[in-house]
Amino acid sequence: MSSIVLELQSDCLNNDKRVSGLLRKAKAVAAKLNLSDTIQWIEYETSGYPASVEIPDYREITGTPKALNPYHGNWLPIVFAQHDDIQEMLSKQKLKDSVSELEHLMKSKGEIFIPFSPSQITTLSGALEIDPTQMGLFIGRVNIAGIIDAIRNKILDWSLRLEKIGILGSGLTFTNEEKEIAQSNNIVYNIDNIENLHGVIGSVSGNSTGVSLKVDKLDIGKINIFLDKVQQHKVNFKDDISDSDALDQVLAELQKEIDSTNPNSGKIKNALLSLRSILEGASGNVAAVGLLELLKSLF
DSSP: OHHHHHHHHHHHHHSOOOHHHHHHHHHHHHTTTTTTHHHHHHHHHHHOOOOTTTOOOEEEOOOEEEEETTTTEEEEEEOOTOOOOHHHHEEEEEEOOOHHHHHOOOOOOOEEEEEOOOOHHHHHHHHHHHOOOEEEEEHHHHHHHEEEEHHHHHHHHHHHHHTTTOOOOOBOOOOHHHHHHHHTTTTTOOOTTBBBBGGGGSOOOOOOOOOOOOGGOOOHHHHHHHHHHHHGGGGGGGGGGGGGHHHHHHHHHHHHHHHSSOOHHHHHHHHHHHHHHHHHHHTTSSSHHHHHHHHHTTT
């Protein structure tokens, strides 16, 4: 009887085989071997990534941000000539769509339109001083093809690793020894540090800028101004963070400490670090990027 692992490898090398089908076969293998982490990654790829989960880097695409001219019906590029960081952020996006949806997009003709979120449109409209209109990222099909190929390659690498440690299977069956090998060798798919964003609240994010906080030189007045701006603009990025309650809690704790007669610089520092982590979780939002830039001036 043939080996399902070798079949999976053969299918990965056949570009006529759809990646959505490869994922289903990989899920069968992972389920038979009781590899829950791999199954979870496959679920994200086949069903789409939920808002609470960080999208892996291989799903990042680059395009041209544009806004619809409601008067003439043409699309105009969105340009922030004096703000390269904002321009770069607007030009990149990580796609949460399922593999089946991505495969469907590959069949479309011309450029592909990825709409911005309502909160992004509200923020951009205010920054550009224009009435709210359709806005989004225009990308080429090559971007989608790159994501699909990356997933295909990751499935192939995973199946090759299974073979290397002696896990091949017979048909859809694996021996108890193969199952034990899979568990003991920690054969899980590396999903690029996907994690529930709740887990980074209160800690320094891996995407932090590396700027150190000078606790003994905290400017309470500047922090108060910064907090006012966060309260003013949070409606524009609240939908892009995983836990709005955590944001409100950190803001309340920070304001309470600043308003006290004897502010504790250590508590203020920890609260600012937590706030930075939360804002970095919404790094695809223009308002959040702007606030992160302001936050740097407090360090």
